[in-house]
Amino acid sequence: MDETAFIESLRALATHPAARGLLDDAAVLDMGGRSLVLTHDMLVEGVHYLPDDPPGDVAWKLLAVNLSDLAAKGARPIGALLGYSLGEQAWDEAFVAGLGAALEAFGLPLLGGDTVRGGGPRTLALTAVGEAQGRVPSRGGGRPGDQLWVSGTIGDAGAGLRGLRGEIARDPFLVERYRKPRPRLEAGQTLAPIVTAMMDVSDGLLIDSSRLAEAGRVAVEIELGSLPLSEALLVASGAGRDARLAAAAAGDDYELLFAAAPERAAQILALQDGLGLALSRIGAFAQGSGLSLTDSGEAVPLPRSLGWVHC
Amino acid sequence: MDETAFIESLRALATHPAARGLLDDAAVLDMGGRSLVLTHDMLVEGVHYLPDDPPGDVAWKLLAVNLSDLAAKGARPIGALLGYSLGEQAWDEAFVAGLGAALEAFGLPLLGGDTVRGGGPRTLALTAVGEAQGRVPSRGGGRPGDQLWVSGTIGDAGAGLRGLRGEIARDPFLVERYRKPRPRLEAGQTLAPIVTAMMDVSDGLLIDSSRLAEAGRVAVEIELGSLPLSEALLVASGAGRDARLAAAAAGDDYELLFAAAPERAAQILALQDGLGLALSRIGAFAQGSGLSLTDSGEAVPLPRSLGWVHC
Numbered sequence: 001m002d003e004t005a006f007i008e009s010l011r012a013l014a015t016h017p018a019a020r021g022l023l024d025d026a027a028v029l030d031m032g033g034r035s036l037v038l039t040h041d042m043l044v045e046g047v048h049y050l051p052d053d054p055p056g057d058v059a060w061k062l063l064a065v066n067l068s069d070l071a072a073k074g075a076r077p078i079g080a081l082l083g084y085s086l087g088e089q090a091w092d093e094a095f096v097a098g099l100g101a102a103l104e105a106f107g108l109p110l111l112g113g114d115t116v117r118g119g120g121p122r123t124l125a126l127t128a129v130g131e132a133q134g135r136v137p138s139r140g141g142g143r144p145g146d147q148l149w150v151s152g153t154i155g156d157a158g159a160g161l162r163g164l165r166g167e168i169a170r171d172p173f174l175v176e177r178y179r180k181p182r183p184r185l186e187a188g189q190t191l192a193p194i195v196t197a198m199m200d201v202s203d204g205l206l207i208d209s210s211r212l213a214e215a216g217r218v219a220v221e222i223e224l225g226s227l228p229l230s231e232a233l234l235v236a237s238g239a240g241r242d243a244r245l246a247a248a249a250a251g252d253d254y255e256l257l258f259a260a261a262p263e264r265a266a267q268i269l270a271l272q273d274g275l276g277l278a279l280s281r282i283g284a285f286a287q288g289s290g291l292s293l294t295d296s297g298e299a300v301p302l303p304r305s306l307g308w309v310h311c
Numbered sequence: 312m313d314e315t316a317f318i319e320s321l322r323a324l325a326t327h328p329a330a331r332g333l334l335d336d337a338a339v340l341d342m343g344g345r346s347l348v349l350t351h352d353m354l355v356e357g358v359h360y361l362p363d364d365p366p367g368d369v370a371w372k373l374l375a376v377n378l379s380d381l382a383a384k385g386a387r388p389i390g391a392l393l394g395y396s397l398g399e400q401a402w403d404e405a406f407v408a409g410l411g412a413a414l415e416a417f418g419l420p421l422l423g424g425d426t427v428r429g430g431g432p433r434t435l436a437l438t439a440v441g442e443a444q445g446r447v448p449s450r451g452g453g454r455p456g457d458q459l460w461v462s463g464t465i466g467d468a469g470a471g472l473r474g475l476r477g478e479i480a481r482d483p484f485l486v487e488r489y490r491k492p493r494p495r496l497e498a499g500q501t502l503a504p505i506v507t508a509m510m511d512v513s514d515g516l517l518i519d520s521s522r523l524a525e526a527g528r529v530a531v532e533i534e535l536g537s538l539p540l541s542e543a544l545l546v547a548s549g550a551g552r553d554a555r556l557a558a559a560a561a562g563d564d565y566e567l568l569f570a571a572a573p574e575r576a577a578q579i580l581a582l583q584d585g586l587g588l589a590l591s592r593i594g595a596f597a598q599g600s601g602l603s604l605t606d607s608g609e610a611v612p613l614p615r616s617l618g619w620v621h622c
Contacts, residue, residue, distance in 0.1 A: 002397075003397060003426050003428070006395070006397060006403055006407070006426055007426060009404070009407045010393070010407060010410075010421060010424075012411065013407070013410060013411045013414055013420065013421040014420060014421040014422065014423070015420055016390060016420035016421075016422065018390060018420070018422055019390070019420060019421060019422045019423060020423075022421075022423060026423065027390070027392065027422035027423040029389065029390070029422070029440070031342050031343075031345060031347065031442075032342075032343070032345060034342060034343060036342065036347065038392060038422060038423060038438070038440065039392075039423065040392040040393075040394055040423060040424045040425050040436075040438055041425045042394050042425045042427045042436070044396075044427045044428070044429045044430075046430075047427065047428065047429070048427070078340065079327060079329060079330070079338070079340065081338065081349060081350075081351040081438060082321070082351075083351055083353050083394065083436045084317070085355075085434060086313075086314060086317060092317055093320065096317070096320045096321060096324070099321075099324060100323065100324045103324055109324065109325060109326055109327035109329070109330060110321060110324040110325040110327075110330060110333075111325065111327065111329055111330045111338035111340070111349060112325070112330060112331075112333060112337065112338040112349060112350065112351060113321075113351045114351050114352045114353045114436075115314050115317055115318060116353045116355045116358065116359075116434065117314070117355070117358065118355045118358070118431065118432055118434050119355075119357075119431050119432050120429065120430050120431010120432055121429055121430050121431055123396060123427065123429050123434040123436075125351075125353070125394045125425075125434075125436045127349070127351055127392060127438040129340070129349065131342075
């Protein structure tokens, strides 16, 4: 059973509006006018992280990928529950130290969880709980004419992973972007009242943009020349079309992908200084369905892979 | 690193009052006067369930053990998030069907979660979210003089597991008690305002009673002759002292263990009919510390194992 078919079968059990049809980054539960935002993500050794990644960085990533889901809903994190598979003592100790540093960096406490002893590759799980004020953006709110935006730079983590695998030169900035993603919590909270739709980019910009468009029943066009690329990525991969396509199909960015009406553009651009984070217009929604790409206005065929399809 | 040392190291990260020092069944978060109760329990194949247990029953158990934690805090379940490791398709399909039946039986929706593909023994995780009205009992509220109570009957699941392992004759009622525990949600909500301390019995009555007493900084004495035993267990194991000690040290009961002032006894006994559940006085708290046992008033040495110690 592949993940898509499995999730399809779970959808029948997710009838409560808070579940958002299992189509969103997180569940959003109304608690007497306050919105509780809940997400649960797992990391599997050898799948979501490399067996020789430093355990402290794995702890950071486990927390960060969950907080990135809260960020995409504009939520402030309240706490986390850990599901942990015990293994070698030194690894476990380094994991706890890293988890402590990550919780402190993001200002939230551990609330509970469970510890087991398994066998086979480690499976690590975390549930993050957050609270959102006011409107909580969904994935499905985009409208034709909306502009598509992304925070930060994309493709860095994918290039970092390629460096760790020895496929390209290893660059410390890119490796850090792979191992220690920064959930865009402040940006998410600031943008939530402005955007029409928002999600985080975890599987790749192209596939996640397709999902955002599909959820809103609109078509999406992305201009490759507008993709925000870091200096380190430009050095590693260049600025050519293939490099841009690779960056747009690489996973693990954990940036915010959002849509907003064109008249919001000046307001959004003005937020960058305060947030210390680039916010880049990369495309637009239109009537219809599907994803199309341009490069300096010229149509470009879609690459075979749009991103990381789970399992 | 054993589980106790690991949890000790996590405790330093669980500074928020909602975490209850990682000493309780669940986290209890104040949301503007409403209490949100959160718990996360995992099941590992071969550790918490048998590889040939029916997948639908494993799904039931995964939900039930989490709901039992909510029951112990008097909470009403709101929803669940699932962390799932994909495996063989037929198993996955039967698991989803069983999860659907269990969610329906307990009247809560699936809110979200994550699906991964791992390897090695399956690790299944669930986060249950509930809401409690009014006072939420802790483990630590017991006082000297309080009476100790337990719901239902104990030792059934342990005998069911022994039957499945071929150590004793296999009895369908006892196997059902092992595979499909019934979280005492209604009883927990009814008892919460009355008790001084409450938890669920998951690792064994003796070890969990020790924990309840330790949390309240009191001693606990249990009278073996008062233990509630099912007809099926009496047939399988008899009513002798060894059988009672075995029942009290067996895990997986998922009954409620609670303390209450003696003047509450009549009120508690009167609840049984409405709940359709036996509530039995099995001992008392006293000044001091530690666990002691009596059988018809005569002191009995503690067995070597008080219950299931994780990992």
